[in-house]
Amino acid sequence: MTTDMTPLGSIDMKPRSRVLAVILILALIPALIPALILTAAVPARAIEVQRVISPGGIEAWLVEDHSNPIITLDLVFRGGAALDPAGKEGLANLVSALIDEGAGELDSQAFQGRLAELSISLSFSAGRDTFSGEMMTLTENREVAFELLRLALTEARFDEEPVTRIGSQILAGLARDSQNPRSIVGRTMSKVLFPEHAYGRPVSGTTATVPAITAAEMRRFVAERFARDVMVIGVVGDIAAEELARRLDQTFLGLPAAAAPMEVAETTPVAQGGVVVIERDMPQSIVAFGHAGIARDDPDYYAAYVVNYILGGGGFTSRLYAEVREKRGLAYSVYSYLNPLQSAALVMGGVATQNERVAESLELIRAEWRRMAEAGPSETELRNAKTYLTGSFPLRFTSSARISGMLAGMQLHDLGIDYLERRNGFIEAVTLEDARRVAARLYDPDKLTVVVIGRPDGITATRPAPPLDG
Amino acid sequence: MPRLFRFVPAARRGLAAGLLAALTLAGLASVGPVPAQAQVFDPETFTLDNGLQVVVVTNRRAPIVTHMIWYKAGAADEAAGESGNAHFLEHLMFKGTDKLGPGEFSNIIALNGGRENAFTSYDYTGYYQTVARDRLEIVMQHEADRMTNLRLTDELALPEREVILEERRSRVDNNPGGKLREMIQATLFLNHPYRIPVIGWEHEINALSTETALAFYRRWYAPNNAVLIVGGDITAAELRPLAEKYYGAVPARAVPERKRATEPPQHAPRRLTLKSPQVSQPGISISYLAPSYNSAGNEHAYALQILDEILGGGTTSRLYRTLVVEQAIAASASSGYSATAYDLGTFGFHASPRPGGDIAELEAALRAEIARTLEDGVTEAEVATAQRRLRAGAIFARDSLGTGPNIFGRALTTGRSVADVEAWPERIGAVTAEQVNAAAREVFQDNRSVTGLLLPAPSAPSGE
Numbered sequence: 001m002t003t004d005m006t007p008l009g010s011i012d013m014k015p016r017s018r019v020l021a022v023i024l025i026l027a028l029i030p031a032l033i034p035a036l037i038l039t040a041a042v043p044a045r046a047i048e049v050q051r052v053i054s055p056g057g058i059e060a061w062l063v064e065d066h067s068n069p070i071i072t073l074d075l076v077f078r079g080g081a082a083l084d085p086a087g088k089e090g091l092a093n094l095v096s097a098l099i100d101e102g103a104g105e106l107d108s109q110a111f112q113g114r115l116a117e118l119s120i121s122l123s124f125s126a127g128r129d130t131f132s133g134e135m136m137t138l139t140e141n142r143e144v145a146f147e148l149l150r151l152a153l154t155e156a157r158f159d160e161e162p163v164t165r166i167g168s169q170i171l172a173g174l175a176r177d178s179q180n181p182r183s184i185v186g187r188t189m190s191k192v193l194f195p196e197h198a199y200g201r202p203v204s205g206t207t208a209t210v211p212a213i214t215a216a217e218m219r220r221f222v223a224e225r226f227a228r229d230v231m232v233i234g235v236v237g238d239i240a241a242e243e244l245a246r247r248l249d250q251t252f253l254g255l256p257a258a259a260a261p262m263e264v265a266e267t268t269p270v271a272q273g274g275v276v277v278i279e280r281d282m283p284q285s286i287v288a289f290g291h292a293g294i295a296r297d298d299p300d301y302y303a304a305y306v307v308n309y310i311l312g313g314g315g316f317t318s319r320l321y322a323e324v325r326e327k328r329g330l331a332y333s334v335y336s337y338l339n340p341l342q343s344a345a346l347v348m349g350g351v352a353t354q355n356e357r358v359a360e361s362l363e364l365i366r367a368e369w370r371r372m373a374e375a376g377p378s379e380t381e382l383r384n385a386k387t388y389l390t391g392s393f394p395l396r397f398t399s400s401a402r403i404s405g406m407l408a409g410m411q412l413h414d415l416g417i418d419y420l421e422r423r424n425g426f427i428e429a430v431t432l433e434d435a436r437r438v439a440a441r442l443y444d445p446d447k448l449t450v451v452v453i454g455r456p457d458g459i460t461a462t463r464p465a466p467p468l469d470g
Numbered sequence: 471m472p473r474l475f476r477f478v479p480a481a482r483r484g485l486a487a488g489l490l491a492a493l494t495l496a497g498l499a500s501v502g503p504v505p506a507q508a509q510v511f512d513p514e515t516f517t518l519d520n521g522l523q524v525v526v527v528t529n530r531r532a533p534i535v536t537h538m539i540w541y542k543a544g545a546a547d548e549a550a551g552e553s554g555n556a557h558f559l560e561h562l563m564f565k566g567t568d569k570l571g572p573g574e575f576s577n578i579i580a581l582n583g584g585r586e587n588a589f590t591s592y593d594y595t596g597y598y599q600t601v602a603r604d605r606l607e608i609v610m611q612h613e614a615d616r617m618t619n620l621r622l623t624d625e626l627a628l629p630e631r632e633v634i635l636e637e638r639r640s641r642v643d644n645n646p647g648g649k650l651r652e653m654i655q656a657t658l659f660l661n662h663p664y665r666i667p668v669i670g671w672e673h674e675i676n677a678l679s680t681e682t683a684l685a686f687y688r689r690w691y692a693p694n695n696a697v698l699i700v701g702g703d704i705t706a707a708e709l710r711p712l713a714e715k716y717y718g719a720v721p722a723r724a725v726p727e728r729k730r731a732t733e734p735p736q737h738a739p740r741r742l743t744l745k746s747p748q749v750s751q752p753g754i755s756i757s758y759l760a761p762s763y764n765s766a767g768n769e770h771a772y773a774l775q776i777l778d779e780i781l782g783g784g785t786t787s788r789l790y791r792t793l794v795v796e797q798a799i800a801a802s803a804s805s806g807y808s809a810t811a812y813d814l815g816t817f818g819f820h821a822s823p824r825p826g827g828d829i830a831e832l833e834a835a836l837r838a839e840i841a842r843t844l845e846d847g848v849t850e851a852e853v854a855t856a857q858r859r860l861r862a863g864a865i866f867a868r869d870s871l872g873t874g875p876n877i878f879g880r881a882l883t884t885g886r887s888v889a890d891v892e893a894w895p896e897r898i899g900a901v902t903a904e905q906v907n908a909a910a911r912e913v914f915q916d917n918r919s920v921t922g923l924l925l926p927a928p929s930a931p932s933g934e
Contacts, residue, residue, distance in 0.1 A: 179748045
């Protein structure tokens with residue numbers, strides 16, 4: 001039986017963007033030490049990240065691990081759906097679903113058949129700012145796996161049958177989303193925050209734009225965007241650096257050296273307060289809220305990260321959790337998070353509560369937003385947050401795929417190959433003064449912009465919902 | 471979706487479909503020719519004097535451990551009229567003990583850089599933490615404490631009941647697909663408690679109390695009715711002294727036998743249609759009662775996993791190839807079978823038409839595929855391909871820290887043994903086409919099925 005329940009939930013409005021790449025491994029502690037040493041500083045050392053540069057000049061970061069005969073590779077190209085031309089929204093997403101549906105001599109079923117037969121997993125996805133690929137294979141099948149990856153990136157066929165089929169699957173998904181309350185809230189929020197910017201447009205496109213995308217346009221996308229100068233690669237597993245170097249050339253040297261010029265304008269979200277209500281007959285309202293945040297490369301980013309953990313980021317221990325769920329039972333899930341996009345930064349949050357108690361929940365959330373802005377965290381809260389955030393760092397190493405994703409992310413965000421050793425230092429360096437200053441800079445309850453779907457009692461819309469593209 | 475507790479081996483799209491569908495060992499198999507004693511996880515096990523079974527799955531990737539306690543009690547073990555009680559108790563287990571205040575265990579875990587959660591299903595309830603290995607003793611101490619010293623008051627319990635009602639609204643009441651799934655389950659099982667939702671019926675959740683939760687706790691939570699599983703950077707020799715110190719101090723208690731009402735013979739197919747203005751993309755499912763590893767008819771369980779792989783495993787499966795690619799009438803088509811129920815399981819089909827497509831035509835095509843399977847059967851070649859496709863899963867399963875502990879937890883709380891898990895590749899490898907065809911004939915009987923249709927309804931006046 002598969003109905004599992006958990007007491008700690010998070011809602012999917014949170015974008016599933018790749019969590020920033022961070023790794024560090026605590027040194028092995030030889031024996032189990034007695035209980036209740038709460039804040040012991042554990043000596044840390046980084047796992048060995050190797051910079052592999054192929055004879056042809058392709059760079060990848062590698063963590064060798066020969067304990068299982070598995071190789072994972074994560075590949076990210078800078079440039080995502082925000083670059084889709086007007087009227088062709090959904091282009092990057094459609095390409096991501098089609099380049100493994102036939103390439104080179106192999107038609108769709110032949111390509112998918114090779115993957116299935118050898119248990120090679122290959123998939124691509126488009127985000128707002130990036131285009132990503134993931135490969136996972138048994139060591140014994142690596143030759144074919146790298147070759148299929150090469151074919152997908154350089155010789156995708158875009159045959160009529162898969163183009164029609166995958167297009168219909170995307171349209172089916174759009175139809176589902178058109179009535180899905182969480183999706184409606186998310187898309188409405190994007191439109192509200194970015195009325196004039198590419199970030200306001202749907203990554204998957206619309207029922208009008210997806211059918212308008214041609215195979216020629218997808219081929220052009222492949223030719224212009226999959227290029228070596230915008231590519232980062234992370235690899236984990238059962239492969240030696242020398243062999244990887246060789247395979248990098250075989251796989252990626254056929255890509256053009258440089259991508260076509262791309263630019264997404266820097267922007268600031270339009271969030272000056274206000275409430276949008278989408279009337280919907282359902283017992284529980286779903287609420288999203290947010291305003292401008294702090295960029296990933298801002299010197300205050302780590303302070304903001306720590307402060308947000310205290311307000312609404314920490315599972316069973318955040319202020320929002322305590323006030324909204326623990327004390328009053330108003331919601332199953334309530335949270336906030338930083339969402340630093342490449343060209344705009346956000347701090348966002350969400351809650352879902354019965355219609356009768358939306359007003360009370362929002363009032364509490366605004367009050368906590370204000371309290372954090374005005375007074376910041378306490379010394380104890382800051383200390384506890386830092387202990388958690390540094391101590392939980394190694395828990396990110398639970399699988400090869402997670403680590404290879406981190407290696408790619410570290411390169412994408414220019415964090416440096418020694419980032420793993422330095423990351424906890426950035427958290428530790430946040431002072432109470434920093435935390436208070438950044439809390440005041442980050443949170444502004446008067447600018448908190450709210451989108452509600454449901455039949456919320458006692459909530460008055462201050463502006464109409466923007467129309468969503470079908 | 472809320473964060474479902476669902477461990478999928480690190481495989482991504484494609485492979486994940488098969489691994490996910492099963493929530494079990496489907497997707498695990500040996501590599502290469504199946505050796506006589508294929509090992510999947512090669513765990514160590516021992517049992518404490520008080521009856522607590524312990525499994526250690528060593529994984530040296532990082533100096534961290536996942537510590538899990540699984541109780542052999544879930545929603546199907548609730549008293550009549552108290553649906554949702556197992557899950558309610560799971561939430562209340564975070565409310566403190568004689569030694570720790572409400573939420574204090576969670577704070578201690580956070581202060582030690584750990585992560586935690588819990589989950590409730592029909593057949594088991596589990597609690598887990600992932601921590602640096604040098605913090606393991608701390609979580610063991612407090613998990614053992616709440617095995618026997620839970621302290622509850624109405625003041626703590628009643629707001630949590632509101633949280634669960636919100637959880638129900640999120641998962642079911644706000645969601646037409648969730649409502650239909652609940653109706654299908656309630657219709658497929660006529661008598662067995664699997665017909666009742668794990669989260670509970672709303673009116674029965676409203677009647678749950680501190681007393682009902684404590685009664686469930688006292689009845690089922692005991693070391694001799696639990697399994698301790700620790701995965702990660704640790705061995706049994708290292709774990710044993712800690713297990714004896716903390717869990718060994720909890721006395722064994724008499725725990726009743728699990729007795730569930732059983733299914734009578736079923737004599738008619740059932741058909742449900744849910745129409746909602748919130749549905750714009752229709753869907754169909756056909757669900758059959760099916761044996762599990764632990765139920766009558768369990769000789770079919772391994773063959774059914776092969777069958778599931780052939781019919782619905784990914785983009786080269788029969789259903790995807792025929793309905794989605796060749797006939798071009800479906801946007802999606804898949805199957806799903808889980809063998810890990812303590813009692814009967816289900817074998818299901820799901821499909822959704824291409825936009826503008828006809829659901830009746832899709833249903834006819836899906837039924838034609840099921841009929842073709844019954845008439846012509848599967849081939850030895852298809853079985854061999856499925857076995858090969860599955861066999862890589864064993865290696866992928868070893869990659870991730872949580873996969874092994876979850877597979878053992880599910881197995882050991884649903885009537886299976888460590889040896890059963892380790893023998894899985896061998897047993898999958900031994901399945902023949904004839905056995906797959908016999909399993910299909912056993913399971914695909916109309917009279918033991920429910921067809922569910924999710925359809926659009928004219929928009930209510932409100933709309934967006």
